[in-house]
Amino acid sequence: MPAVVERISSRVADAPGAWPLLGHLPQLRRGPLEFMKSLSGCGALLRIRLGPVRAYVVCEPGLVQQMLREPAVFDKGGMLFDKARQIVANGLATSAWTEHQRQRPLVQPAFTRARLDAYAQVMAQEADALTGTWQAERPVDIVEQMVTLFARITARTLFGSGLDRASIATVQRAIPIVAEGVYRQMTAPLRLWEKLPTSANRKYHRAAADLHAVIDQFIDDYEGVKGDRTDGEDTLSALLEAREGEDRLNGAEVHEQIFTFMMAGVETTATAMSWTLHLLARHPEVQERVHCEIAGVLGGQVPTVKDLSRLEYTRGVLTEAMRLYPPVWLLTRSTTADASLGEWRIPAGSAVVFSPYMLHHDARLFPDPERFDPDRWCSPRGDNAGQRGLFQFGGGARKCIGDVFSLTESLIALVAVSTRWRLTPGPGPEPRPVAKAVLTPDRVIVVAHPRPSPGPDGGGSRPTGRRTGPRA
Structure with missing residues (x-):
């Protein structure tokens, strides 16, 4: 044979x-x-x-x-996942099929419809808070802002609390370095190359260690206050409480899943939204259709998961952006x-x-x-x-478990931006796609112009945005 x-x-x-x-x-x-x-x-x-x-x-x-x-025959492995396992270990995205079959039922409770409804409220709060800080007629660094937004959403949905400023800075700095390092090692001409003490390799390993330290600190803090918690609507609670018969995730496995969700929940979603806002800024007619659909469907109200299903064109914009620039x-x-x-x-x-x-x-x-x-x-x-x-989310039995979560937070972010702001291209060259483990833009700078805020009947009232403060 x-x-x-x-x-x-x-x-x-x-x-x-x-x-x-x-x-x-x-x-x-x-x-x-x-x-x-x-x-x-x-x-x-x-x-x-x-x-x-x-x-x-x-x-x-x-x-x-x-x-x-045929996930049992065409298993997770090869250049990308073999390198990713060095950092993510045995998380759901990188585990072999046999282990994935065990893990998936234990992780699935973190992504139920009831939890997604609760997550959506957090997403809307964070998106509204961030876009409310933008300065009228000022350039906005979209890549930096999207990493900040989805780091905060990911932290609150993972742990039930926001990241402190130091931790946000760590996540913002470390995740792109890890993503770049995985791809660089994947395409190294010799396997010995990744073991050499080069500046890039040292930076990569430090960034991975910093992310692991942030997760360990969050889990330690969680364990210290879990007796005082009453909501139990965060991902960490779901992972710690999940049972399949006598089986459960141990502490190391919980850490691995959290690391996986942090990488996926920040870098890929921030990348998708950065490309989407870049495209909207350069296609004003599309941007206006999105704004009109959102205003017509929501009438200025905070979106729910059910509302988002009615935003057909807005969803089409996000899908088309991910077709042109798939993060993975x-x-x-x-x-x-x-x-x-x-x-x-x-x-x-x-x-x-x-x-x-x-x-x-x-x-x-x-x-x-x-x-x-x-x-x-x-x-x-x-x-x-x-x-x-x-x-854009893979497919088959190993399709991304967070696909609905990612689409939901992306749509909610689009609602927050479009309700408050009209975007135009900022100064400087066009964004250039950089192929790392994630297909990220090297930069996206836009100028934010305030829109009238919707009144009680969905009509315009006063303009939003502030005209004072430092240039973004």
């Missing part, structure tokens, strides 16, 4: 442009997004070489869906046994790669793929064939 597997696997085409010895690592280092897009149309399944390692790249959405439906742009798997994928056979122990960014920019799935077009996702066009090529 192994000989047959190898013979059939040899029919998979090799991606063009490999360098001697290094293979395709130089392309992944210099221009990873362009490299992944260049593979589209070269074949449904390709092989690339990353130094001594060979990997299969899945370029057709049907094959990706097949792979995601590259994912890897490792085969636990000889596997079939379409007409091909893949040997056990193979690295398998797929890129939501590549699929989201495939003109065969999304006509005029570089155009920002939220109507792709709205009726009557919302049932188009591109739906099968959208992977």
Whole structure:
């Protein structure tokens, strides 16, 4: 059987442009997004070489869906998750399938509808508080502001309290460094490289240690006051109280899940919202449609989870932004046994790669793929064939457990921004996508112009925003 597997696997085409010895690592280092897009149309399944390692790249959405439906065979692993486990350990996003099956029921109670309703109130409070500090007609550093917002939301929903200023500063500084370090180590030409005491490696390990220290401090503080707590509506409570028969998460596992949620809840969501606000600032007609829909549906009221389902166009804007700039742009798997994928056979122990960014920019799935077009996702066009090529939250049994949570906090943030402010592009160059573990913009600067605040009947009354204070 192994000989047959190898013979059939040899029919998979090799991606063009490999360098001697290094293979395709130089392309992944210099221009990873362009490299992944260049593979589209070269074949449904390709092989690339990353130094001594060979990997299969899945370029057709049907094959990706097949792979995601077989999580026991195409398990979490490969370059990305092997490196991420060094930091996140055995959290839900990185654990092997067997352990994931045990963990998921224990973690699921943290994401019930009742908890999401309670979380939504926290999200609205934090979004309103942050956008209320922006200065009228002043530039706003959107990336910094979104990291701050989602760090505070994540802290309050995880622990039931806000981060102090020092902890917020730690999270803001450390998470992008960790995300960049994971990708840098993933694409290192030699595995020895990650062990060298370079400045970048030392910075990476310090940032990871700082995040772990913040989590440990929160858990210690929680344990110290849990007898005085009465709400029990935070994620940490749900994780500590979850039971499946006699099974429960131990202290180390709770820490690992919290670290996973902190990375996912801050970096990916802040990135998605930064790109969304960048696109709105540069498409004023789309921005006005969003504002009108929000005003018409909410009438100036604080949104609930039920209200958000009626914001079809606003949801389409967020979906389209995540199509163009999927925060998780590259994912890897490792085969636990000889596997079939379409007409091909893949040997056990193979690295398998797929890129939501590549699929989201495939003109065969999304006509005029570089155009920002939220109507792709709205009726009557919302049932188009591109739906099968959208992977902003993964898919299958290992689809992101926090997908509804993330969409909810993103929509609530959009409501807060759009109700108070009209955005225009700020000074400086266009944002440049930086492909790390997350596809983040290098900068997003906008200018905030106040809108009239809605009156009791949804009409305008007084303008919002302050004109004094330092430049943002």
